[in-house]
Amino acid sequence: MPxxxxxxDESLAKLERFKKEVMKELKAPSDLSIDAQIEMFRKMAxxxxxxxxxxxxxxxxxxxxxxxxxxxxxxxxVGACGALKxxxxxxxxxxxxxxxxxxxxxxxxxxxELMGKADGYCKGKGGSMHIASVDDGMLGATGIVGxxxxxxxxxxxxxxxLKKDYVTVCFHGDGGTNQGVWHESxxxxxxxxxxxxxxxxxxxxxISLPYDKAAKNPKVADRAVGYGIPGITxxxxxxxxxxxxxxxxxxxxxxxxxxxxxxxRFYRYIGHFVADDERYRDTTxxxxxxxxxxxxxxxxxxxxxxxxxxEEKIEKVYSSAVKDVQEAxxxxxxxxxxxVEALYNDVYSPEFIKKYGxx
Amino acid sequence: MSRxxxxxxxxxxxHLEEFERDPKVVILGCDVGIRGNPFGLTKGLYxxxxxxxxxxxxxxxxxxxxxxxxxxxxxxxxxxxxxxSDWITIPMDQIVNQIAxxxxxxxxxxxxxxxxxxxxxxxxxxxAQHSQSFEAWFSHIPGLQxxxxxxxYDAKGLFKTAIRGNDPVLFFEHKRGYEITGEVPDANEDYTxxxxxxxxxxxxxxxxxxxxxxxxxxxxxxxxxxxxxxxECEVIxxxxxxPFDYETVVKSLKKPHRLIVAHExxxxxxxxxxxxxxxxxxxxxxxxxxxxxxxxxxxxxxxSRSLENFVIPSDEKIKHAVLQLMDRA
Numbered sequence: 187m188p189x190x191x192x193x194x195d196e197s198l199a200k201l202e203r204f205k206k207e208v209m210k211e212l213k214a215p216s217d218l219s220i221d222a223q224i225e226m227f228r229k230m231a232x233x234x235x236x237x238x239x240x241x242x243x244x245x246x247x248x249x250x251x252x253x254x255x256x257x258x259x260x261x262x263x264v265g266a267c268g269a270l271k272x273x274x275x276x277x278x279x280x281x282x283x284x285x286x287x288x289x290x291x292x293x294x295x296x297x298x299e300l301m302g303k304a305d306g307y308c309k310g311k312g313g314s315m316h317i318a319s320v321d322d323g324m325l326g327a328t329g330i331v332g333x334x335x336x337x338x339x340x341x342x343x344x345x346x347x348l349k350k351d352y353v354t355v356c357f358h359g360d361g362g363t364n365q366g367v368w369h370e371s372x373x374x375x376x377x378x379x380x381x382x383x384x385x386x387x388x389x390x391x392x393i394s395l396p397y398d399k400a401a402k403n404p405k406v407a408d409r410a411v412g413y414g415i416p417g418i419t420x421x422x423x424x425x426x427x428x429x430x431x432x433x434x435x436x437x438x439x440x441x442x443x444x445x446x447x448x449x450x451r452f453y454r455y456i457g458h459f460v461a462d463d464e465r466y467r468d469t470t471x472x473x474x475x476x477x478x479x480x481x482x483x484x485x486x487x488x489x490x491x492x493x494x495x496x497e498e499k500i501e502k503v504y505s506s507a508v509k510d511v512q513e514a515x516x517x518x519x520x521x522x523x524x525x526v527e528a529l530y531n532d533v534y535s536p537e538f539i540k541k542y543g544x545x
Numbered sequence: 546m547s548r549x550x551x552x553x554x555x556x557x558x559x560h561l562e563e564f565e566r567d568p569k570v571v572i573l574g575c576d577v578g579i580r581g582n583p584f585g586l587t588k589g590l591y592x593x594x595x596x597x598x599x600x601x602x603x604x605x606x607x608x609x610x611x612x613x614x615x616x617x618x619x620x621x622x623x624x625x626x627x628x629x630s631d632w633i634t635i636p637m638d639q640i641v642n643q644i645a646x647x648x649x650x651x652x653x654x655x656x657x658x659x660x661x662x663x664x665x666x667x668x669x670x671x672x673a674q675h676s677q678s679f680e681a682w683f684s685h686i687p688g689l690q691x692x693x694x695x696x697x698y699d700a701k702g703l704f705k706t707a708i709r710g711n712d713p714v715l716f717f718e719h720k721r722g723y724e725i726t727g728e729v730p731d732a733n734e735d736y737t738x739x740x741x742x743x744x745x746x747x748x749x750x751x752x753x754x755x756x757x758x759x760x761x762x763x764x765x766x767x768x769x770x771x772x773x774x775x776x777e778c779e780v781i782x783x784x785x786x787x788p789f790d791y792e793t794v795v796k797s798l799k800k801p802h803r804l805i806v807a808h809e810x811x812x813x814x815x816x817x818x819x820x821x822x823x824x825x826x827x828x829x830x831x832x833x834x835x836x837x838x839x840x841x842x843x844x845x846x847x848x849s850r851s852l853e854n855f856v857i858p859s860d861e862k863i864k865h866a867v868l869q870l871m872d873r874a
Binding site: 330366 | 598642
């Protein structure tokens with residue numbers, strides 16, 4: 187047994203704390219129609235299916251480079267983006283597939299991008315770590331932890347200066363909270379009352395380092411006090427809890443009352459990236475987090491129990507997600523490779539390239 | 546009609562006029578607002594355009610620059626000011642990994658109309674952390690443009706081009722050059738200076754000197770003295786480091802067939818090495834002598850006046866390099 191950053195006992199203790207401090211029963215907010223709830227489930231299913239397939243496609247060498255799955259976090263992106271309006275923006279992390287889907291992105295274009303194909307979102311030049319669906323308001327994933335923070339602040343600055351009504355949600359991870367730019371960004375947004383929502387996806391692991399070993403106070407939301415803004419903790423496995431917090435924060439932001447820090451606490455019960463062997467934690471017996479916490483399982487059970495859907499309907503919704511992903515895979519496999527002629531395109535603007543030739 | 550103003554005034558006018566012309570232009574930086582920048586470059590901006598567009602920031606360079614990127618990506622035309630270019634190391638991730646690459650990484654979907662303005666240069670005893678010029682670093686990064694004006698006309702015209710373009714610009718003015726005077730058109734006359742077009746500041750048949758930023762003036766001083774000795778130097782001011790106008794340099798070499806590159810930043814892996822290597826590749830047959838580089842010495846800038854004078858390349862050093870190449874040292 188290798189040295190473990192956290193034992194099974196510690197993991198169990200954390201789970202108990204999570205249940206006591208953060209976990210809330212699912213209950214759909216009154217403004218969410220049954221159709222809207224089903225749509226949330228569909229997007230969560232799409233993320234789950236997409237990223238489950240990404241792992242096997244990576245192992246089969248259809249996907250190159252690095253890929254980080256959004257499995258287990260589905261409730262956060264879908265809950266948060268569900269509370270947004272047309273014209274709102276988000277910035278992403280290195281774990282961006284879920285954010286694209288939650289903003290209504292196209293899984294075909296995303297799968298093509300992951301396979302490095304010409305018709306991918308980034309023309310095959312970005313891949314998983316730089317996935318972006320700008321036209322949907324998703325301002326892009328980044329391979330550098332914490333680096334999206336000021337970009338979200340800048341998007342909010344545009345809204346304020348040009349008197350636009352949109353808000354920007356800045357997704358980031360617990361790992362990002364110990365970067366200097368995280369603090370600078372919260373401070374800047376706070377002093378200027380910018381319409382931005384800092385949404386920390388606290389999965390409690392920065393690759394191999396558990397968050398309680400990365401921060402003396404492991405409650406991210408507490409840090410809001412230092413910047414004079416509200417800090418809220420929500421159940422990151424519960425899409426409705428995330429939805430309501432983001433909706434409130436967006437309302438405040440649109441009224442000119444400034445940023446909010448939301449900590450969506452959950453747990454990364456899968457590996458950090460597709461090939462992570464998780465040697466840093468005890469996975470010798472069954473992981474206590476997956477079965478009991480699974481956001482898809484919880485959402486599915488809630489929708490049936492609340493009478494919103496029956497088993498048959500929910501199966502149909504899930505199957506449609508499976509089908510969408512299978513079609514995306516077939517599409518991406520058949521899509522053309524990027525043309526070498528296009529290599530220098532987009533290093534600079536088209537007008538620059540016209541004048542100077544791009545290199 | 547034209548008038549004579551300083552580079553400092555030219556840059557101040559450029560800011561005021563661009564703020565007036567386009568309501569999407571904003572500036573973020575330490576002391577840019579109420580104080581009007583320590584050199585007066587943003588004087589009057591805050592009073593005329595208000596705190597919404599002219600933002601005094603906390604000392605948070607990474608957030609200043611990153612925020613400008615987010616603003617540029619969503620429709621503003623921001624200027625990020627770094628008080629001394631040495632501190633550009635702090636927002637380096639935002640510049641190198643985000644600003645330079647965001648258009649490319651995201652499939653050409655994002656415009657980056659963003660100017661990072663910072664004073665470079667040594668002199669005046671500001672020692673190791675307030676004296677550097679990093680043009681070579683940024684020239685190395687695909688996606689960035691690097692501008693180094695050293696006349697009032699160019700400072701104003703290049704700044705306007707920088708603001709109006711859709712690609713990120715590192716705009717480096719020399720802090721010992723703020724008081725340099727020169728002719729500019731009347732205040733109401735709008736003009737721009739294109740990137741990638743060098744200017745021949747002095748014609749000569751014996752040797753070509755490509756001089757960067759403040760070194761243009763030192764090269765002209767040296768050329769004047771050398772002329773008395775019967776040596777005629779051609780002095781080229783590239784004005785922009787990237788895009789770089791090699792055509793003008795190569796064309797110039799058809800007369801003298803000798804090349805000196807002069808820059809203030811230290812020699813090792815400096816921009817001079819790149820310019821020489823490009824010229825050798827493009828026009829080896831035009832060179833009758835080995836090219837020479839006159840540059841700062843490879844040490845952190847020392848404080849003491851005598852040591853500092855020794856490190857910063859002077860007009861005398863250019864003169865000496867010319868005489869050596871002409872076999873007259």
